[in-house]
Amino acid sequence: MLPSPVQPLEHPLFQQHGVRVFIKRDDLIHPIISGNKWRKLKGNLAHAKALKKKGVLTFGGAYSNHIHALAYACQQQGLASIGIIRGEEHYQSNYTLRWAKHWGMTLSFVDRETYRQRYQQGFLDELSKAYPDYIIVPEGGSNSLALSGMAEMMIELSEQQQFDTLMLPVGSGGSIAGLLSNTTKQAANAQSSQRVLGVAVLKNAEYLVNEIKQLMGKETSSSSNTSWQLLTEHHCGGYAKYSVEDANRLADIIEITGVPFEPVYSGKMVLALFKLLEQGYFAKGQTIMLLHTGGLQGIGGQLERNLMPERLTKALQSHLPSAPPAQ
Numbered sequence: 001m002l003p004s005p006v007q008p009l010e011h012p013l014f015q016q017h018g019v020r021v022f023i024k025r026d027d028l029i030h031p032i033i034s035g036n037k038w039r040k041l042k043g044n045l046a047h048a049k050a051l052k053k054k055g056v057l058t059f060g061g062a063y064s065n066h067i068h069a070l071a072y073a074c075q076q077q078g079l080a081s082i083g084i085i086r087g088e089e090h091y092q093s094n095y096t097l098r099w100a101k102h103w104g105m106t107l108s109f110v111d112r113e114t115y116r117q118r119y120q121q122g123f124l125d126e127l128s129k130a131y132p133d134y135i136i137v138p139e140g141g142s143n144s145l146a147l148s149g150m151a152e153m154m155i156e157l158s159e160q161q162q163f164d165t166l167m168l169p170v171g172s173g174g175s176i177a178g179l180l181s182n183t184t185k186q187a188a189n190a191q192s193s194q195r196v197l198g199v200a201v202l203k204n205a206e207y208l209v210n211e212i213k214q215l216m217g218k219e220t221s222s223s224s225n226t227s228w229q230l231l232t233e234h235h236c237g238g239y240a241k242y243s244v245e246d247a248n249r250l251a252d253i254i255e256i257t258g259v260p261f262e263p264v265y266s267g268k269m270v271l272a273l274f275k276l277l278e279q280g281y282f283a284k285g286q287t288i289m290l291l292h293t294g295g296l297q298g299i300g301g302q303l304e305r306n307l308m309p310e311r312l313t314k315a316l317q318s319h320l321p322s323a324p325p326a327q
């Protein structure tokens with residue numbers, strides 16, 4: 001569904017603090033390749049096709065949204081896919097990887113030490129030699145080919161609703177780098193008084209500031225007229241971690257707004273919004289735009305591992321992802 005809809009969010013706290021809040025529902029783009037996934041993958045898949053490659057090789061954790069979406073997108077585009085997965089082979093029967101296999105992805109499990117080499121040129125060269133017919137896409141799909149899809153989202157959004165602040169969750173940094181890298185005139189106009197707040201979903205994420213600048217490229221990072229900031233205090237304890245209190249608060253927000261915020265990415269963004277409001281961070285009269293980056297399949301793995309407290313599970317009941325295929 002493109003353009004994805006922009007919806008107003010209603011909550012008593014917004015009125016109390018004199019702000020208007022909207023949400024761009026990129027989670028509704030597609031039931032499987034939702035959120036930032038299609039936006040980041042399409043440039044990479046087009047590249048693989050232009051080079052007449054057989055497929056795409058990529059990296060991810062055992063519950064990765066990127067692995068799940070890439071496996072499906074490749075199958076749809078007639079491309080093969082290989083996933084280098086951090087962890088042991090038994091993960092192949094989990095929610096995410098069952099689907100990835102179902103869509104034809106070949107899974108290769110590596111230990112943590114090997115996985116750590118995923119950005120090292122020597123390791124990548126070895127993989128290129130072993131799989132010459134595949135393009136290599138980094139973890140999370142965050143590379144320069146992913147930027148334009150996110151930049152397009154910014155143009156799409158500028159035609160839908162004016163706003164002062166855009167908030168989005170940040171994992172590897174590709175999405176925020178992409179939407180900041182928009183250099184077209186139209187977007188430059190729209191961005192001049194706007195700021196972007198990235199909410200880091202992992203602990204100790206300060207290093208991402210440089211990664212984001214690097215992804216944007218020197219030229220764009222110095223010419224971009226949108227101010228941006230990475231908030232690193234809202235990770236709720238670390239990647240995919242959250243307290244029962246966070247989960248209950250998120251359940252309240254889901255019930256009041258009707259929007260399915262999953263707890264790993266968009267959930268942390270919306271919890272950050274509420275904390276910032278309580279701290280008086282936003283001036284009265286501001287319009288805040290949230291970007292829902294999808295990732296609802298991740299709930300499948302959380303439920304499988306009994307990680308989600310009951311209240312949150314109940315709040316997300318009507319948005320639970322479809323059952324995984326038989327093994």
Ligand SMILES: Cc1ncc(COP(=O)(O)O)c(C=O)c1O
Nearest residue numbers: 065171172173174175265293295
């Ligand atoms: C659902 C979801 N939202 C947000 C992100 C963060 O995006 P990025 O890694 O581009 O910062 C990811 C990870 O790619 C994700 O899976």
